[in-house]
Amino acid sequence: MILHLSTWTEIEAHLARSRVIVIPIGSNEQHGPTGLLGTDWLCAEIIAHRAEVGSIDMLVGPTFNVGMAQHHLGFPGTISLRPSTMILALRDWISSLAAHGFETIYFLNGHGGNIPTIEAAFSEVFAEASFRGCRSGLDLILRNWWQLAGVDALARQQFPVGHGSHADPSEISITQAAYPQSIKSAPCHPPIAPSGAVRDAVDFRDIHPDGRMGSDPLQASPDFGERLIGVAAQALSNEIAALNAAQARPGANS
Amino acid sequence: MILHLSTWTEIEAHLARSRVIVIPIGSNEQHGPTGLLGTDWLCAEIIAHRAEVGSIDMLVGPTFNVGMAQHHLGFPGTISLRPSTMILALRDWISSLAAHGFETIYFLNGHGGNIPTIEAAFSEVFAEASFRGCRSGLDLILRNWWQLAGVDALARQQFPVGHGSHADPSEISITQAAYPQSIKSAPCHPPIAPSGAVRDAVDFRDIHPDGRMGSDPLQASPDFGERLIGVAAQALSNEIAALNAAQARPGANS
Amino acid sequence: MILHLSTWTEIEAHLARSRVIVIPIGSNEQHGPTGLLGTDWLCAEIIAHRAEVGSIDMLVGPTFNVGMAQHHLGFPGTISLRPSTMILALRDWISSLAAHGFETIYFLNGHGGNIPTIEAAFSEVFAEASFRGCRSGLDLILRNWWQLAGVDALARQQFPVGHGSHADPSEISITQAAYPQSIKSAPCHPPIAPSGAVRDAVDFRDIHPDGRMGSDPLQASPDFGERLIGVAAQALSNEIAALNAAQARPGANS
Amino acid sequence: MILHLSTWTEIEAHLARSRVIVIPIGSNEQHGPTGLLGTDWLCAEIIAHRAEVGSIDMLVGPTFNVGMAQHHLGFPGTISLRPSTMILALRDWISSLAAHGFETIYFLNGHGGNIPTIEAAFSEVFAEASFRGCRSGLDLILRNWWQLAGVDALARQQFPVGHGSHADPSEISITQAAYPQSIKSAPCHPPIAPSGAVRDAVDFRDIHPDGRMGSDPLQASPDFGERLIGVAAQALSNEIAALNAAQARPGANS
Amino acid sequence: MILHLSTWTEIEAHLARSRVIVIPIGSNEQHGPTGLLGTDWLCAEIIAHRAEVGSIDMLVGPTFNVGMAQHHLGFPGTISLRPSTMILALRDWISSLAAHGFETIYFLNGHGGNIPTIEAAFSEVFAEASFRGCRSGLDLILRNWWQLAGVDALARQQFPVGHGSHADPSEISITQAAYPQSIKSAPCHPPIAPSGAVRDAVDFRDIHPDGRMGSDPLQASPDFGERLIGVAAQALSNEIAALNAAQARPGANS
Amino acid sequence: MILHLSTWTEIEAHLARSRVIVIPIGSNEQHGPTGLLGTDWLCAEIIAHRAEVGSIDMLVGPTFNVGMAQHHLGFPGTISLRPSTMILALRDWISSLAAHGFETIYFLNGHGGNIPTIEAAFSEVFAEASFRGCRSGLDLILRNWWQLAGVDALARQQFPVGHGSHADPSEISITQAAYPQSIKSAPCHPPIAPSGAVRDAVDFRDIHPDGRMGSDPLQASPDFGERLIGVAAQALSNEIAALNAAQARPGANS
Ligand code: NI
Ligand code: NI
Ligand code: NI
Ligand code: NI
Ligand code: NI
Numbered sequence A, B, C, D, E, F: 001m002i003l004h005l006s007t008w009t010e011i012e013a014h015l016a017r018s019r020v021i022v023i024p025i026g027s028n029e030q031h032g033p034t035g036l037l038g039t040d041w042l043c044a045e046i047i048a049h050r051a052e053v054g055s056i057d058m059l060v061g062p063t064f065n066v067g068m069a070q071h072h073l074g075f076p077g078t079i080s081l082r083p084s085t086m087i088l089a090l091r092d093w094i095s096s097l098a099a100h101g102f103e104t105i106y107f108l109n110g111h112g113g114n115i116p117t118i119e120a121a122f123s124e125v126f127a128e129a130s131f132r133g134c135r136s137g138l139d140l141i142l143r144n145w146w147q148l149a150g151v152d153a154l155a156r157q158q159f160p161v162g163h164g165s166h167a168d169p170s171e172i173s174i175t176q177a178a179y180p181q182s183i184k185s186a187p188c189h190p191p192i193a194p195s196g197a198v199r200d201a202v203d204f205r206d207i208h209p210d211g212r213m214g215s216d217p218l219q220a221s222p223d224f225g226e227r228l229i230g231v232a233a234q235a236l237s238n239e240i241a242a243l244n245a246a247q248a249r250p251g252a253n254s
């Protein structure tokens, strides 16, 4: 079930069966000469929505589409939250869902740069309960899609050389599969981009002049993407089913 | 052009022609027994994306999909930001776009409850410049889709009675046109919902037990929606063309 | 009763009869060549204090005298809060009054530029209750004095041409009636000032070089002001009496 | 000159002669059985406005009327800002005045409980400059009216016993002189109130059941008040004249 | 007992006997040509740790070592928090200790510039309880080490001339006694430094070019320091014993 | 050189040779039945101070001793910052050091739970520069002491079984070596503690009843600690020397 394509009465009924929700989360940031600005949030959304089809009691919320991308602000089209802003926004999303009775909020993440801020946001939410000595009643899960079962092995097989860590052929393949009308071509020199540290945006562009980090994105293809989506969606579906089953066991969250 | 389906080099090229961008903005909140939780952000997104097709140099950014909906938190599925959080998030979105050279940021809004917070956010951004005595260089525009030329007249003609102010047949028709697989049916008693003040969420649900405010959403249809989308998209396209033309005039923003 | 001219025991006694309070709120900002910097907060204060005389159980609190006026910072004497600051300050005022048992906090506003921020502040206060799923117990009312019954009609009759929207003859007449020793005269060219958009302070002064927006303030007179005060004060008195009566009805706020 | 009874052009002219401004600041809080809730801000305002009459180039801004009074929230009518809110509000007031060219902002304070927060606010403003290694260009002065030359000696002479530290006969005398129609009478038992620590509001009311701290306010009289106002106003006038003279010396603020 | 050299079970046991804790607090800031950057926090820590030896049930927590020192940022090595940051950090320290059942949190302070911010932080903590109308259950104490019984008299006797108010011979003597390997020598011209106002860091360095304020620190010696530590530690030990005794009395904190 | 045992003139001289500084950072939190509450910040401090002895131009600042430990608040003695507070505090520390010309700020971290918040703080600092399109000029490094060259291999050899992830024998050995008078003994049942997820503090104590996570701390000894300190300090010294050398190369930070 897609939350934003449902009514509140449908969500009320869902909550009687499952208190788990998946929130795709990513970033809107440059992805090199051929990658889409939406790559990170699109990948999380594509995989979550694919998994939802055919899953039982898997609920997917709206996509948190702008994340922490300050280092990419030197490239037009990047939109970033400050970490402090993102912590507050995540706190409000989580508080809203918790108010309805959701107990497991599973963030399917598409952007490595979001990880520290998401984890800090979780701690911020838990700290409110901890300072008061009461239970939050929440299980907050951060899962990067590339760490879902089978995904990394497939990507290594598909792209044994030049995968890199940003604007990489895996993520670009996924968007090519889902948005075939938006496949871009452009030369990339050198074929495999340089790697380097991440500091501020001016410094980042000095080190990574076309935005790529260690990657050769020209290897991407819709076919590769389709297979990655399939493996990731299946693994996600399995994880949510397991969470639903755990919640349904006697004594869970008692 | 859709920003998140473009590369940074495409946005760089766009900026040489136009420094205008459209950001659809809405809310993820209950919309009565038959309205989708995503109605408000979906409507803004649907209209903006329709307008983009066939327009010249109209750039649409990602959708700001969770807004200020505290009064709807009594209904499952609603997600809300606090006004203070939303001001910070909008400040970061605007600052990101301004850093790339965008000068006119046009928020196409789908949620009445967002209006004060968006306007406060604009003032927050302008205040930074004003306290320093320097120019912001920004034109920040808030436009509600139902105020685009021709839309209100059409809606009054379509729904002379029972339009109401929330979960209304206009917005639901628009989502029915765009998401025909997600058309919902449910009884609504009374046919036209009560109206009332907006305070906190518990109070709101007391006054508006099924979430509707003064509306009879069962009048909605995909056909009505299609016509509303057409009129709104054309008006939006005209407005953006006018903004681009104004910017292109000699002396603009000099 | 004027709160700041009362003792805490008098307020305690008042609360046994009425849980309504009026807070005049405005802005300290330039009002053109002849308008006082305090115009907006003085008008709200003048009307509230006039209404208090002769009313039964009308309690008026201290005036919130500095509001959101960032766009006027290009003119000496303007003092402005950022919207984010004003939201926090209003939250603290409201929380203080709510802690004493006030249930209806009625802000009589004298500055259009305050409206979004005051409304956002109300939502910020309500959101605290809404996220917790509990009632706030509060009715927060924003009323602009120029929208009190009879005021607009009188102003249109007094100033059929050149009323404008800032530094206008209505508000200046009111301060002239109340502060006759501070009536100012200065030439205004052109007689009716230009109108235009509101962005940052430098931009504002470009468009509105003497601070007026669409107004011809030289039409102001103490007599006009006296009549405006009388009509506004009577309407305010009626509104507060109605709120007191509603609160006194069996079942109110039960 | 009273800022809020002046036009922006008058303030512009004033700035050519003096970059000094006085801001009365106080608190709106209980002052025992006979003291007005506005005592602290009224006293500062009364003295500043009295001093302004007859002074040359003394400019008085609007009164900052609600301060830090959390410990008095157990008594109806008290309104308090949190320290964190007050710091932001003072920062915005100071930033506004600094933007116009004021260099010396002199806060005439009427509430002891404000002192730490005002000083912290000054440091907050200075820190912005200090972290950047640039000058603030500001002289921020906090002066309590009871420390103006001659005031303490007079008060000790007037009230050799039972002056106390809150709801004291000095401050109540001042408001009696200025607001003779609002003189209150009520029994006070014991005649001299107990003193004690200041912690939270519930604790405060336990220790100070009628709100007084160590004082016998029934000694207050309008005559005592008139003499205190006279001495304080003269001392204030002298201090501002000295600040103006210092600023006018060659090399000042060079 | 030193908290950070204890286990949680030892602290649990301590809480059964005493709910008092001492937190040394200071600043890391320049202290003239011969003073250590850590002087302020080292002095508080040295005295507290000395007092702990031989005291019964005196618990000393970790040292809050970076405080509010914005005015010293013009000298290398100074580290400062903004007042607003320090308020939040103190709130979190206090909230943590309160969550464990500590009722008396005694800050032994070594830096005058911290005083307003610490007091504002106390009010910030108390305000949370006061707005809710509930007890905080906390006694928050700020004690500057130079105000402990006997310390000032001894310092006046040791340094009758040139004590000054920053980088003074008392505090430098204390660090010389505790860190004899870090005794510094450097010329100081003039022997007694100038005094002056405290504003921003650039202004501060103009007025106090080598960082001293009114002091002649070359009078410092380890022997003087040893005697100051002894007197201060004894007085602190007495104060904590008295607090423990008061807490143990029947009816305390009932 | 230890910053807090140095004068500002010594730091000024250091900056002419090296713009690198080491800040030990940790947490004050429960470490099981035998671990000290200060373990995490003490370990970082011990290693940094040991490395400083004998190194050339290695500067160590004061220890950031209270970090993000919300999940340990169920155990007496733990003190925690919220992530949002810690971000602000780190921003102020970094801004202070940057104002003096430090370019490389190397945080030697002793607490895994700090990692996301420290990284978010770095991004917060960089974002300020990135939104303005200017360079921060900063290299911010986070290094956990257990990842210094050779440390992990040694710990695995020392504790092949039962090392665990909190209150582990490595860190406890280090504090035993440095604080032999504070070696604690207590039974631990079961010998190897359970592992589990980290959520709020109540939940944490349910899962980890004595505070340990997967560890058998009774294996700790001062001898093991001494060897760990030696290896870690040497590796740290080497890293700082390399950073100094890199900075000294022609063209560095040009
Ligand atoms: Ni990516
Ligand atoms: Ni809607
Ligand atoms: Ni006005
Ligand atoms: Ni008072
Ligand atoms: Ni000192």
Ligand code: NI
Residues within 6 Å of the ligand: F031, F039, F040, F110, F111, F166, F167, F168, F171
């Ligand atoms: Ni540890």
